[in-house]
Amino acid sequence: MSKEGELVNLSATRAAPSDDGKDVFTDTSSSEDEGEDLQQLYRQVLRDRSASEQDLFIEELVYTKEEEGKVIRKLDTRLFTAVLLSTFVLNIDRTNISNAISAGLPQDLGFTINTVNTAKRVKTFRQELHVADTFHSQVYAVIFTIATLFGAVVGKFVGPHRYIPLAMFSWGIVTLAHAAITNEAGYFLVRSFIALTEGGVIPATLVYLGTFYKSDELVTRLSWFWGIQAVASAVSGIMASGLLRLHGVRGLYGWKWLFLVDGALTLTVAVWLWFYLPGSVATTAGGLRTISRTEGWFDERQQSIAVTRTIRDDPNKLKYLTTRVTLYDIKDALTDRHVWAHLILTMIGLTPGAPLGTYLPTVIKSFKYSVFAANALTAPVYILQCISMVLMGWHSDKTKERGLHGLFGATWFLVGFVILRVLPEDAPRGAKYAGALIAGSWPQTHSLNIGWMTENTAGVAKRTVASGAIIGAANIYAVWASQIYRADDSPQYKRGNDINIAFCGAAIILWILIKLDYKRTNRKRVQRWQSLPPMEKQEVAQRAELEGSRSLLFKFVH
Numbered sequence: 001m002s003k004e005g006e007l008v009n010l011s012a013t014r015a016a017p018s019d020d021g022k023d024v025f026t027d028t029s030s031s032e033d034e035g036e037d038l039q040q041l042y043r044q045v046l047r048d049r050s051a052s053e054q055d056l057f058i059e060e061l062v063y064t065k066e067e068e069g070k071v072i073r074k075l076d077t078r079l080f081t082a083v084l085l086s087t088f089v090l091n092i093d094r095t096n097i098s099n100a101i102s103a104g105l106p107q108d109l110g111f112t113i114n115t116v117n118t119a120k121r122v123k124t125f126r127q128e129l130h131v132a133d134t135f136h137s138q139v140y141a142v143i144f145t146i147a148t149l150f151g152a153v154v155g156k157f158v159g160p161h162r163y164i165p166l167a168m169f170s171w172g173i174v175t176l177a178h179a180a181i182t183n184e185a186g187y188f189l190v191r192s193f194i195a196l197t198e199g200g201v202i203p204a205t206l207v208y209l210g211t212f213y214k215s216d217e218l219v220t221r222l223s224w225f226w227g228i229q230a231v232a233s234a235v236s237g238i239m240a241s242g243l244l245r246l247h248g249v250r251g252l253y254g255w256k257w258l259f260l261v262d263g264a265l266t267l268t269v270a271v272w273l274w275f276y277l278p279g280s281v282a283t284t285a286g287g288l289r290t291i292s293r294t295e296g297w298f299d300e301r302q303q304s305i306a307v308t309r310t311i312r313d314d315p316n317k318l319k320y321l322t323t324r325v326t327l328y329d330i331k332d333a334l335t336d337r338h339v340w341a342h343l344i345l346t347m348i349g350l351t352p353g354a355p356l357g358t359y360l361p362t363v364i365k366s367f368k369y370s371v372f373a374a375n376a377l378t379a380p381v382y383i384l385q386c387i388s389m390v391l392m393g394w395h396s397d398k399t400k401e402r403g404l405h406g407l408f409g410a411t412w413f414l415v416g417f418v419i420l421r422v423l424p425e426d427a428p429r430g431a432k433y434a435g436a437l438i439a440g441s442w443p444q445t446h447s448l449n450i451g452w453m454t455e456n457t458a459g460v461a462k463r464t465v466a467s468g469a470i471i472g473a474a475n476i477y478a479v480w481a482s483q484i485y486r487a488d489d490s491p492q493y494k495r496g497n498d499i500n501i502a503f504c505g506a507a508i509i510l511w512i513l514i515k516l517d518y519k520r521t522n523r524k525r526v527q528r529w530q531s532l533p534p535m536e537k538q539e540v541a542q543r544a545e546l547e548g549s550r551s552l553l554f555k556f557v558h
Helices: 033-045 065-102 118-158 160-180 184-198 201-210 215-246 254-274 300-313 315-319 327-334 337-350 353-365 371-376 378-399 403-422 429-440 446-455 460-476 494-531 534-550
Strands: none
Touching (some): 065 160, 065 184, 065 201, 065 215, 065 353, 065 371, 118 160, 118 460, 160 201, 160 254, 201 215, 201 460, 215 353, 215 371, 215 378, 215 446, 337 494, 353 371, 353 378, 353 429, 371 378, 378 403, 403 429, 403 494, 446 460
């Protein structure tokens, strides 16, 4: 049985489907020459590397599930944990701004107008805080989105294992620079450089993971990838509740101490990753990866298993290093309605999370908690979100189902905002916090959506364009999302939560429609294939690789 989301005819040398009644999606017979072609292509791609590394791919290699399981466990414990650490640090440095805002960063930098009237001062502070952070969110989103595209290109050029620590070191320096901010201009300058240096890391990391894991293993790991970001937000809140108490020490605001500690942590991890992340399964010896400079994580057979299994899963991965993105590929990706469906789902489905994530400490503080307690109380929200994301991603991979899992996540989100909306202003603060806990701990569907789009987009160049586009879509939505929670709507944000409910409802509809559309397309392709005469079937098979996921021979995951 061929897997959904995979071309049956991956190259022109693969035999065309026969006319003996075999189904187009289940006939995986191929010529014996295909293995030789793949091996030759593999050696060509790695022609500048050692002969031993060129021989790692063995088409006829036979191995047991137990042997493959050992390889996967080593990848998870030695490689993936390092990747999780990098995204953990990334999100601490992305979310510490919300902790700093709750501690009065805008006011300390002169974003407010001093007045003796306490009520007016509070109102003015809220308005100016919103204006400042709205502008910051919009500028950050635009620059971050642009950086995702350039970062992906640079990451491909220097190698993800080099680009990730380099980018991390850069934004670590910028994080430290927050301690030197004295005015509004400096604030926006530093935040712009944060967006510029952080933007390309995620697409580079996705490419990096794709070279080590099979497509049906990625959703679970991407769930961990985004789930650990939720844990980072939790840890950031706990750290902030302590570091903000250093206010006044050595004449520094508490939020400046927050950035100094976060920046120092980032630089330390960046230097470690430079000497730890391997370029491939064949380069795991030496550095900080092992004590021995000759023995790596895998023996020779395990290296062959690690390489062979990923190429068998998707032979197009061989072409990543040699394939250039052309204008045709860009046009192909940006005119594909399926790609656009996932981009729109990203922008709509993630929108409600932006205002809640940015203002969560401030929202909790409005429930009459202290600034220190409010930051600490964000931790359970993010820890529960990590758990829910990982469990949903794991179950989605196990069942090979995407649409209904996304529907579940979007419905969870909707319920949380409905609770926040219907609670009266005089409701107990525990009830209000419970509503925020439910809304904030939803199993974020972004990793599921990315994995779904990736496995349904064939052609390495087209997939590269689509991956960059969806990461961009996952940031550009902040331009309008930052307008949802406004000062004149605080602290209940009734109007804002009405808008969030509408976005959640739209996301629910989209998850259903996309799943139904994929099922309908699969059914129509089977019917179309069965109606073709033998000669046209041969022509379709020969065009399969060029047409990618537009081919009749491509079956969508749903």
